[in-house]
Amino acid sequence: MSYLRLEIVRMLRDPKYLALAVGAPIGFYLLFATLFGGSPAQPGQLKGTVEIMVAMAAYGAIWAVLSTTAPRIAEERQIGWLEQVRAMPIPPRRVLAAKVIASAATALPAIILVCLTAATVKGVQLSAGQWTALVAAMWAGSAVFAALGIAIGYTIGADAAYPVSYGLYMAMSAIGGLWVPPAILPEAMRNVAQALPTYRLADLGWKIAAGQAPTGASVLVLLAWAVGLSLVAYLAILRPRVRVRTRHPAAA
Amino acid sequence: MTYTNQSQVTTPPHTRAPHTKPSAGAIALDSVSKSYGPVHAVRDLSLEISPGETVALLGPNGAGKSTTIGMLLGLVAADAGKVTVCGRQPRLAVAHGRIAAMLQDAGLMPGVRVREIVGLAASLYPAPMPVGQALSLAGLSDVAKRRVDRLSGGQAQRVRFAMAAVANPEILVLDEPTRALDVAGRTEFWQAMQAYSASGRTLVFATHYLDEVSGNASRVVVLMHGQVVADGVPEEVSKLAGASTIRFTADARPPQLGTLPGVSGVSWRHNRASLRTAEPDTTLRALMALDLGWRDIEITPPSLNDSFLMLTQEGS
Numbered sequence A: 001m002s003y004l005r006l007e008i009v010r011m012l013r014d015p016k017y018l019a020l021a022v023g024a025p026i027g028f029y030l031l032f033a034t035l036f037g038g039s040p041a042q043p044g045q046l047k048g049t050v051e052i053m054v055a056m057a058a059y060g061a062i063w064a065v066l067s068t069t070a071p072r073i074a075e076e077r078q079i080g081w082l083e084q085v086r087a088m089p090i091p092p093r094r095v096l097a098a099k100v101i102a103s104a105a106t107a108l109p110a111i112i113l114v115c116l117t118a119a120t121v122k123g124v125q126l127s128a129g130q131w132t133a134l135v136a137a138m139w140a141g142s143a144v145f146a147a148l149g150i151a152i153g154y155t156i157g158a159d160a161a162y163p164v165s166y167g168l169y170m171a172m173s174a175i176g177g178l179w180v181p182p183a184i185l186p187e188a189m190r191n192v193a194q195a196l197p198t199y200r201l202a203d204l205g206w207k208i209a210a211g212q213a214p215t216g217a218s219v220l221v222l223l224a225w226a227v228g229l230s231l232v233a234y235l236a237i238l239r240p241r242v243r244v245r246t247r248h249p250a251a252a
Numbered sequence B: 001m002t003y004t005n006q007s008q009v010t011t012p013p014h015t016r017a018p019h020t021k022p023s024a025g026a027i028a029l030d031s032v033s034k035s036y037g038p039v040h041a042v043r044d045l046s047l048e049i050s051p052g053e054t055v056a057l058l059g060p061n062g063a064g065k066s067t068t069i070g071m072l073l074g075l076v077a078a079d080a081g082k083v084t085v086c087g088r089q090p091r092l093a094v095a096h097g098r099i100a101a102m103l104q105d106a107g108l109m110p111g112v113r114v115r116e117i118v119g120l121a122a123s124l125y126p127a128p129m130p131v132g133q134a135l136s137l138a139g140l141s142d143v144a145k146r147r148v149d150r151l152s153g154g155q156a157q158r159v160r161f162a163m164a165a166v167a168n169p170e171i172l173v174l175d176e177p178t179r180a181l182d183v184a185g186r187t188e189f190w191q192a193m194q195a196y197s198a199s200g201r202t203l204v205f206a207t208h209y210l211d212e213v214s215g216n217a218s219r220v221v222v223l224m225h226g227q228v229v230a231d232g233v234p235e236e237v238s239k240l241a242g243a244s245t246i247r248f249t250a251d252a253r254p255p256q257l258g259t260l261p262g263v264s265g266v267s268w269r270h271n272r273a274s275l276r277t278a279e280p281d282t283t284l285r286a287l288m289a290l291d292l293g294w295r296d297i298e299i300t301p302p303s304l305n306d307s308f309l310m311l312t313q314e315g316s
Helices: A002-013 A015-036 A048-067 A070-079 A081-086 A092-121 A128-141 A143-155 A158-175 A187-195 A197-209 A216-238 B065-072 B090-095 B114-124 B131-137 B153-165 B183-197 B211-216 B234-239 B255-259 B280-290 B304-315
Strands: B027-036 B039-049 B054-058 B080-085 B099-102 B171-175 B202-207 B219-224 B227-232 B244-249 B263-269 B272-277 B295-300
Touching: A002 A015, A002 A092, A002 B114, A015 A048, A015 A092, A048 A070, A048 A092, A048 A128, A048 A143, A048 A158, A048 A197, A070 A081, A070 A143, A070 A158, A081 A092, A092 A128, A092 A143, A128 A143, A128 A197, A143 A158, A143 A197, A143 A216, A158 A187, A158 A197, A187 A197, A187 A216, A197 A216, B027 B065, B039 B065, B039 B080, B039 B219, B039 B227, B054 B065, B054 B211, B065 B080, B065 B099, B065 B171, B065 B202, B080 B090, B090 B099, B099 B153, B114 B131, B114 B153, B131 B153, B131 B183, B153 B171, B153 B183, B183 B202, B183 B211, B202 B211, B219 B234, B219 B304, B227 B234, B227 B304, B234 B304, B244 B280, B255 B263, B272 B280
Parallel strands: B054 B202, B054 B219, B099 B171, B171 B202
Antiparallel strands: B027 B039, B027 B080, B219 B227, B244 B272, B244 B295, B263 B272
């Protein structure tokens, strides 16, 4: 469908997407993996190069999904593109579906390229099954942030949507243990982290990389966020739009 | 108050194609009303438009133009009455590509090229025209590869036109298509539009620029407070104001000018007189008999501008 194709094309064309969702995680990975990539901090833990790989894959995927939904939806609402779409024979839900699919599609390169960098530059070795499960699980988990992006995009104006998304992304990444190993976070922060979808998304990958199955807790927390945010997004879409269209100067 | 409360001052529309059954009409609005809270945007409006007509919807802001257009596309649901487009419900007419519109506040998908966005529109309609044809019709062939967010206002507006025209619709609807365009942009736009309407399609456009009506519409429908206050060919609607103006220069100001047959008003500016008259021929004959030594005579026919001002001001 050409709407979907065009959505993907314009996302890939956006230099900010390439820089922040793909370039930055790879750069940070190389930096952190070089600085802290030594032996595991404690026995039984992942090697730094692997742990940071998963964290940075999550970091890139989250921004890929969030940045291709929230600010874009807010902008399209503001400039009236969604109004134009309403006048054309395409149902609004298909327009939204195309955006979500395209957005999810942009997360995949962000995940794969970090993994590829880790494997080639830092010699990270996982079994083929682990690689597949890791990429698939993290990709699927990043869909939670599409729901967040839609909720933001339909509630916040175009000017604020980008900074709000970026601020939330940064805060949730930092507290969610994507920047520093969650093990060295203070107890209180660790409790908060465990409730965040950022931490839980990375945790899927950490468990798989360690040769375990993802914990039910992580899957449940992610699902709960997905359901909750989808509900918010749904309500935001349905919210009656206040349009200042019918000016009536001589109404009386 | 007088005009809207009277039985509407409706002149018969110009020669319409005779239609055998109601569904032969391109557009039929049958006693349609729409309110937004306490505001009656459209009240009991009935309007029929035949295939091939070029109709200007004229009216001040808030007259109900955009609401009417929204109803033609099924974007606005009427509270009462019935809207039929090409013999079917508006949303079906949109889905079948029979009607396509250029909306007033519509934006363009950011970050894509002109050809891509027009191609997108083409892909959504069942029987589109070739994208290249729509681009050349809209005068966009030279900027087909440019990003839509790097276009001038006039170019962006023609992209919106191309997105509607590419549907190859029987009815093309334009809501204030030249708003926010400069003079050059407006001229370019109407050139593109004339090429399109020459193909015999139905064109409905809302505007509040009067000069766009006379050159581009075969019929003008004046809306005021959600009702039709005048409907006819531009020349007929122009005559509603009823007055021509005779101007001439004279050195003296003879008092009997106001009593000449047909004259409804006299005004002077320096030594130039303006006579408003409903019967310019009779007035002119009488004026010649007066032998005032006038010179530089000029007769202006009734203007759409006058009619519009009269209809809309007396209506408010």
